[in-house]
Structures are given as structure tokens and as C-alpha cells.
Amino acid sequence: MATTGKPVSAEIEALSAVLGTDASKLLDPTVAKAWIALLTAYGRVTRALSSELMDSSGMSLADFDVMAQLVRSEEYRLRMSELADAALISKSGLTRRIDRLAVNGWVTRRRCTEDGRVHWATLTPLGLRAFKGAAPGHLAAVADRFGSALPASEMERLTRDLLKIAAKNAEPINS
Amino acid sequence: MATTGKPVSAEIEALSAVLGTDASKLLDPTVAKAWIALLTAYGRVTRALSSELMDSSGMSLADFDVMAQLVRSEEYRLRMSELADAALISKSGLTRRIDRLAVNGWVTRRRCTEDGRVHWATLTPLGLRAFKGAAPGHLAAVADRFGSALPASEMERLTRDLLKIAAKNAEPINS
DNA sequence: TTGCAATAGTTGCACTTGCAATCAATTCGG
DNA sequence: CCGAATTGATTGCAAGTGCAACTATTGCAA
Structure with missing residues (x-):
């Protein structure tokens, strides 16, 4: 999809x-x-x-997910690999997604001074503002299309079941 | 994902x-x-x-899904549009997927003699054999990765909940 | 009939994806 | 210390994707 x-x-x-x-x-x-x-x-x-x-x-679901990961991270930043794992996409996929987010000015990429192999992806103030603008509508849409289908108790049961399935298939994306 | x-x-x-x-x-x-x-x-x-x-x-999940639709159809064939809707992909996506399946000799595409606009995608004997070869392993994998996580009664409840969510979002793919 | 609207599929295009190969920086064994 | 293995990230490549525009065929109305 x-x-x-x-x-x-x-x-x-x-x-x-x-x-x-x-x-x-x-x-x-x-x-x-x-x-x-x-x-x-x-x-x-x-x-x-x-x-x-x-x-x-003007943001893809994948963009939103990546930015959401950064929003909830210390100092709004994460290493490329950490971010790829968190967002469940491949390393190469993340590299190019960050390219695009950087073009928008929503994220910056900087080499780490302590370990030159590491690169930090950091959400910019502009990116934070874009995320704040997008989130309410998106969250409301999730509430409407997904959340409104079941009562809360049933939703909790659904969560438990889905997490059991996820746990059975716990393998890192980037081997 | x-x-x-x-x-x-x-x-x-x-x-x-x-x-x-x-x-x-x-x-x-x-x-x-x-x-x-x-x-x-x-x-x-x-x-x-x-x-x-x-x-x-050597078959993608999308290939399997398309072939599964044909397997369960009358005479192993379906119109392009019907097949696209059934497999939940866009018309253009299906056109190209059938191209690829046809290269493998798994599916043929023929113009309908009664209505020249319609094209039938038909599973070939070779395609049926490929599907028969792939299905047991794939079904076993679904059983293992998905089916074994929950007891049957819970699985039925999960199905009901998921179908409620799906029903809330019933819209044809190809507008 | 004739010509316009509707329907079925295909194609051009711009993008996205993951894998494998590669480059770059660091770490570790001797 | 120095070269080999390891780790982090990027790139070449071959796919796959949907949207919008296009072609082809049929249906319908005047």
C-alpha cells in the first residue's frame, strides 16, 4: 500500500x-x-x-511516522540507524526519506563529532511546526476511521491480541 | 509496512x-x-x-494474492477491473502485475470477443501448478506467524473487530 | 446515422522501496 | 602501531506504485 x-x-x-x-x-x-x-x-x-x-x-504517512519518532526523542534527534529501526523501514529507505525531509527544511542531518560514522537526524523548528500543524488532523482521522469502530474495552483487547501477534514475529528490520 | x-x-x-x-x-x-x-x-x-x-x-505476496483470486474464480478468469478491485490494487498496478505474471507464463490476457473493451486475465495450467506449489508453504507460514498467536475463540473475536473497522472504511479503490 | 458520453485498460511520469555493493570511520588483535 | 574486521550510512539498480492523461470500444440520444 x-x-x-x-x-x-x-x-x-x-x-x-x-x-x-x-x-x-x-x-x-x-x-x-x-x-x-x-x-x-x-x-x-x-x-x-x-x-x-x-x-x-503535503506529508506522507511515512514522513509523519519519522517526524513523530523525532518529536518524542531527546533533543528531537536520533541516529539514522535508530530512526530506521524505530520507523520500521530499511536503512536505505531512511537515508532517502531524510533527504526529502531535509529539502523541505523539516530535518537536518549532521555528522557526529564523537563518532564520525554516526549521523544525527534532527527535527528543525520548521519541521516541528509542520508536524504540529499536521498532527491534529491526522490524529482526528485515526480516531474517526479506526478508533470509532469499537468500544474502549474491545479496543484494549484488540491491542493485546495484536501485540501477541507482533511479539511472535519480533525480528529487526535491518539484519 | x-x-x-x-x-x-x-x-x-x-x-x-x-x-x-x-x-x-x-x-x-x-x-x-x-x-x-x-x-x-x-x-x-x-x-x-x-x-x-x-x-x-519466486512469487511476491501481491502475485500470490492475484493468483489466489483467479484460482477461486469461475474458469480461473476475471476481468481486469474485477481483479483489481478484488486484489485491492489500482488498475494501473494490476495492468503491470499481469504483464509480469504473463512473462512467467502464469497468466494470459485476452480481449473479450463480446465487449472489446474488456480483457480477461486467465490463470494458465502452469500458473495453477505454480500456485499449488507455493500455497502450502505460504499457508503454513500464515498459520505459524499469525494463526498460532491466539486461540480460536480469540481469533474469531479479532476477526469480528477487524471487519467492523474495515466496514467503517468501505470505499472502492478505483474511484 | 452520427456524434457525444461512459466504460475498460494502458501508458507516461514522478516517486518510493529494498537489497547488495560500496565508502567511511572506528575498533581490535597481534 | 598497523592491518583486518566491524559498524554506520549512502548509492546503484531493478523493481513496484498510483495518478492523471490517453486510447479504444461501446452505448445512447437526437
Whole structure:
């Protein structure tokens, strides 16, 4: 869904007829339905949020995520690698994303004086202002498109379940 | 976040300090946590599944999804537009994906004799064989990375919740 | 009929992505 | 100290993506 970007979709159902009678042994139909539901929910919500954010603030979802990481960091700065891990993107992807954010004047990149291999990505005052301008609308959109679908207690249960799934798949992006 | 493809990540927490005291009015912390959990779970699982599928079968997750749609269709074929909607990708994206699948000999594209505007994408016997080869491993991977995290009853609840979220955001991809 | 609107797909374009190779700086073993 | 291994980040490359503009075909109205 690239969000834009990355492809988001899938269907696994009804493969039994093709694969043979034991397809449900490979993937429990209950699990298949849940998996499709996850892909569908994710795809629809992110697609909508992405275009709303781009229209209102000229910022991609990935831009927002990176800037959000910096906002919550000490002195509004992070090493490139730390930032890549935090934002769940590859190192090369981050390099180029920071290039673009730097062109906007939202982030600066400076070599670390103590260790010349390290580069700090730092949110600028202009970037902070852009983020402050974008965040309320984006957060409201998340509340509307995602948050309003379930009551709070159910939302907490959803969180616990999703975190269990995430925990089962904990591997760093940048091997 | 994705599969290749799409950026998958985010953090919304801890914005109150930056946005002012009322950030939690914009987005309930409960919702924020759930949203981050969704992005994280989706990103990690799809990333892993994507590379496993590519390694084992030379097929992207998007390829698999498109072929799965054809497998479950009448006569293994679908119109381009139907297929794009079903696979949740744009029309142009599908055009090029079918190009690539056709190069592999997995799908053919033929103009419809009754309505010259329509083109049928049809899974070939070779494509069906490739799909049959890929599906067991992929389904097992879904079962392992996603399905094994929760008991069945909880999985059903998760499905219901996710479908509610999806329903709140039901809009066709191709406007 | 004829000509305009609607529909189905494809293409031009600008961008984004990740992997592998590479460059640069630091650290560590001898 | 010095060269090899390690670590941090950037770049070449080959994809993949969506939007908007375009082509082709059909339908419909006068």
C-alpha cells in the first residue's frame, strides 16, 4: 500500500478445492478469515489516512511516522540507524526519506563529532511546526476511521491480541 | 509496512507534550496504542511472509494474492477491473502485475470477443501448478506467524473487530 | 446515422522501496 | 602501531506504485 505504497490485499479462502481436501489442515479457516480481515482493515484505513494526510499537509504517512519518532526523542534527534529501526523501514529507505525531509527544511542531518560514522537526524523548528500543524488532523482521522469502530474495552483487547501477534514475529528490520 | 512494498510503521504516542495538554482529546491513548499495535503486527508479519514466499516460490505476496483470486474464480478468469478491485490494487498496478505474471507464463490476457473493451486475465495450467506449489508453504507460514498467536475463540473475536473497522472504511479503490 | 458520453485498460511520469555493493570511520588483535 | 574486521550510512539498480492523461470500444440520444 504506498502509502501509499505497499500492496495490501489477499484472499486465501476457498483453496481447498484446488489444493485438495486437506487445505484446512494447512490453514484453519478461522485463521484464514482473521488474516484476510487484518489485511482488509489495514489496507482500507491506511489508504484513506494516507491520502487525507497528503492532501491536508503535503506529508506522507511515512514522513509523519519519522517526524513523530523525532518529536518524542531527546533533543528531537536520533541516529539514522535508530530512526530506521524505530520507523520500521530499511536503512536505505531512511537515508532517502531524510533527504526529502531535509529539502523541505523539516530535518537536518549532521555528522557526529564523537563518532564520525554516526549521523544525527534532527527535527528543525520548521519541521516541528509542520508536524504540529499536521498532527491534529491526522490524529482526528485515526480516531474517526479506526478508533470509532469499537468500544474502549474491545479496543484494549484488540491491542493485546495484536501485540501477541507482533511479539511472535519480533525480528529487526535491518539484519 | 509491507511487503514488499509498502511502508509500515508509526508512533503516535507521547505527542501531548508537543501538541499541548489536549492531545488525548484528539486521539484516545487506548486507540493510539491499538493503532500502533495494528501497524506493528501487520508490518512484521507481512514482511516475514513476503520474503519467505519470494525465497521459496519466486512469487511476491501481491502475485500470490492475484493468483489466489483467479484460482477461486469461475474458469480461473476475471476481468481486469474485477481483479483489481478484488486484489485491492489500482488498475494501473494490476495492468503491470499481469504483464509480469504473463512473462512467467502464469497468466494470459485476452480481449473479450463480446465487449472489446474488456480483457480477461486467465490463470494458465502452469500458473495453477505454480500456485499449488507455493500455497502450502505460504499457508503454513500464515498459520505459524499469525494463526498460532491466539486461540480460536480469540481469533474469531479479532476477526469480528477487524471487519467492523474495515466496514467503517468501505470505499472502492478505483474511484 | 452520427456524434457525444461512459466504460475498460494502458501508458507516461514522478516517486518510493529494498537489497547488495560500496565508502567511511572506528575498533581490535597481534 | 598497523592491518583486518566491524559498524554506520549512502548509492546503484531493478523493481513496484498510483495518478492523471490517453486510447479504444461501446452505448445512447437526437
